[in-house]
Amino acid sequence: MLVSLHTVGAATIDKNYSKSSAAYYAKMWAKGYNTAGYYKSNLDCTNFASQCIEQGGKRRSSKLPSYEDVRYWRPHSATWENATYFKKYWSKRVVCAGKEISSLNDKQKNAYASLIYKMIEPGDVVQYGYSSNEIKRSQVSYDKGKSSKGFDTLLMAQHTSNMLGIMLHDYISTTNYSYVVYYNMGKKK
Numbered sequence: 001m002l003v004s005l006h007t008v009g010a011a012t013i014d015k016n017y018s019k020s021s022a023a024y025y026a027k028m029w030a031k032g033y034n035t036a037g038y039y040k041s042n043l044d045c046t047n048f049a050s051q052c053i054e055q056g057g058k059r060r061s062s063k064l065p066s067y068e069d070v071r072y073w074r075p076h077s078a079t080w081e082n083a084t085y086f087k088k089y090w091s092k093r094v095v096c097a098g099k100e101i102s103s104l105n106d107k108q109k110n111a112y113a114s115l116i117y118k119m120i121e122p123g124d125v126v127q128y129g130y131s132s133n134e135i136k137r138s139q140v141s142y143d144k145g146k147s148s149k150g151f152d153t154l155l156m157a158q159h160t161s162n163m164l165g166i167m168l169h170d171y172i173s174t175t176n177y178s179y180v181v182y183y184n185m186g187k188k189k
Contacts, residue, residue: 011095011187014057019123019186022056026123026140030157030164039075047081048159049125049138053185056123083127083135090125090183098132098181106173110151113169116182117144117154124185126156126168128177137177139166 026048033040034051041047050073054060060080061072068078070088078085090096097119101109116126122141129135139156147153147169156166172180 011184011189014186014188017053017057017123017186019056019121022052022123022140022185023142025055026052026142026157027164030142030159031162041081044081044159046083046086046138047075048157049086049140050075050080052123052140052157053125056185058185083129083138084133086138087127087132087135087181090185091181093189094183094185095187095189096181096183098179100131100179101172101175102178109173110149110169112180113147113153113172114151116168116172116180117152120154120182120184121186122154125183126154127181127183128171128175129179129181130177131179132181135179135181139171141168 038051060074064072064074064077068085070079070085073079073089079089099112101112104112120141122143124141126139126141127135128137139158141154142157143155145153145155145167147167149169151169154168156168156171157164158166
């Protein structure tokens with residue numbers, strides 16, 4: 001099967017990835033579990049993000065030599081259900097960027113959240129952790145809205161603590177995580 005792609009700057013757009021389908025799935029299943037289609041894992045946030053992007057059109061790997069092999073992405077693998085391994089896999093395949101935020105003041109955190117808002121859309125992924133090598137939380141954007149301080153922001157969905165309607169700006173401003181990375185799942189490196 002040929003993948004339909006066209007170039008935008010240094011990245012290539014994956015026309016087979018439907019951000020709207022990923023966003024729809026995120027909104028539909030944020031507060032529940034699609035056990036007919038997927039398994040529920042312990043600490044389920046990255047498993048949920050993987051389900052969303054698969055529903056958007058990202059194809060799972062056909063084989064899995066070992067659980068921690070970062071060359072493959074499929075259910076019951078570290079790259080599917082572990083936030084750090086998800087980053088190891090997708091950071092080599094789609095446009096992404098991350099930043100240390102622990103030393104930023106509120107104005108700088110809001111500026112970074114506004115940058116993310118400009119760089120990704122509903123159907124894309126944001127992750128949080130303690131460093132670029134220790135990612136702990138995955139969220140999927142599903143819509144746009146306004147933050148509590150009036151910023152244009154992305155509305156996020158997540159599992160583990162099943163939530164819908166998390167405002168990106170508010171989350172970045174109040175999180176205890178010190179590192180944030182975002183992925184534009186529709187743009188290939």
